[in-house]
Amino acid sequence: MSTRADELIDRRRLRRKLTFWRIVAFAVIVLAIAVATRQIMGDAAGRSSDHIAQVRIDGTIFEDEELLERLERIRQTDSVKGVILTIDSPGGTTAGGEAIYEEVRLLAEAKPVTAQVGTLAASAGYMIASATDHIVARQSSIVGSIGVLFQYPDVSGLMDKLGVKLEEIKSSPLKAEPSPFKPTSDEARQMIRSMILDSYDWFVGLVTDRRPLSREEVLKVADGSVFTGRQALDIKLVDALGGEREAKAWLVSKGLDEKLEIVEWKKRETASSMFIPEIASRFLGVPANGADILRELGAERIFLDGLLSVWQPETNRLSD
Template sequence: MVWPFPPKTRKQIARIEITGAIAADTRKRVLKALEEVEEKKYPALLLRIDSPGGTVGDSQEIYYALKKLQKKTKIIASFGNISASGGVYIGMGAQHIVANPGTITGSIGVILRGNNLERLLEKVGVSFKVIKSGPYKDILSFDRELTEAEEKILQDMIDISYGQFVKTVAEARNLEVETVKTFADGRIFTGEQAKELGVVDRLGTEEDARIWAAELAGLDPEKAECRTIEEPRPLVSRLLSRSQLSSPMGRTLNWVEFELATAGQPLWLYRP
């Protein structure tokens, strides 16, 4: 029989990393990597998550792609230093989850933030004339306070998003919705606590997760290779991004960029 791809991939474990804040670039990269896992028929996937979460829509698209891949591939999620909020949501797309005892996880919930610069603008003498088609067209505008009606509209939207999050966790972890709600109040907890709550299956390292993935796929853990799939980038670009992320200024700039890009959007995000 002639395989469409080298049979070597059938004896390998694919590995995908999700690090940092989840946004459009993360979604595009991960979805492309998941397509490769499916096309090359990897029997198992090790999903390494070290993320505080991010945008709702991008997290949901990654989750749905993982659920689809579950039909063909064994998926084990490994929670790293932090896997919170949207990071947890994505982890629900795996059949099994491993976390370190000290992993920071949880923060199940939704947050939406806007900036109100009304007082500052008054001090510098700046005002805006707004022509709009409806009373809520400029909701979350930075030059005025929210009205009570606007707050209710946004709260209803947040509640619906929260309900989606809770339902997904309940279904993925075989828990009752009301049980999930007892700890899905935005609080963070350790990997050890997550196991007690039923959010993760086992405590252990990424290597423990790799061994489990190999076993589920019927592979010899000592012989099965683990291949990290990532979008090819020029060497200079990789080196620059690593140096930027390793510096406090680089991390600050990345967060500022993320905050500006997602202002006014509901987020599944833990931001200490």
């Protein structure tokens, strides 16, 4: 009889626990929907009235389809009267920078666009800034690093130590060159160098077209060097010193109403992507966004491929 009573008590406890967790799960879902609704409604309300759009471009630059689509939506939105690109990037892939550069140029043909540099706008980051019609940088910002880079590992020495030998049959000597599994031939080096110089010439041409500098003046500063905002102003790589206030002031000088609010156009996110990672990040003490986790670890730079326009201060990372 006692055993039967214990079983009933255990069942009641289990039911109470299940009821509790069902209520918690329901509350989490309701809260997530509320947060998402508020986010969507707030964005819609802010974007429906006339405003200045702000877009943040930070971290390592890749070919970012979502960012390109966002810039296109801004260009097609009548309530956006001007744009501030807030840039804080060491650069990234040259193709990624080129794609964003071209989209910013289309945007600048429709609305006044200015760049506001934070800590860093180097290499592809500076390429994107130069696509705007006005660049504002902090006095201590890092600007420049105009150039192109191609890097690849050479593990042939390690293979020799391990007793591993690579066998290959190729249609021509330069197929799949350079290879990390053997020393680079002179012909392969010349091929890569030719490609690098061609892309470098293109990059210099972009800066020449966009800045009040002759090609000869651009070449003098396009040796991979970086400059402070103060130095960059002297050599005309930026137009003014300051921050968001100065960037907005330039837009006002182009005819925008000084009372217009600055509204950040963020990446579109679903309720689950906004709320669930937020909870997990608080418990684990890590960034809520998976890409941010990679950025914290510095791992995103490992996966860069192709020609690079990137600058980092540490010698153990990619550098111009």
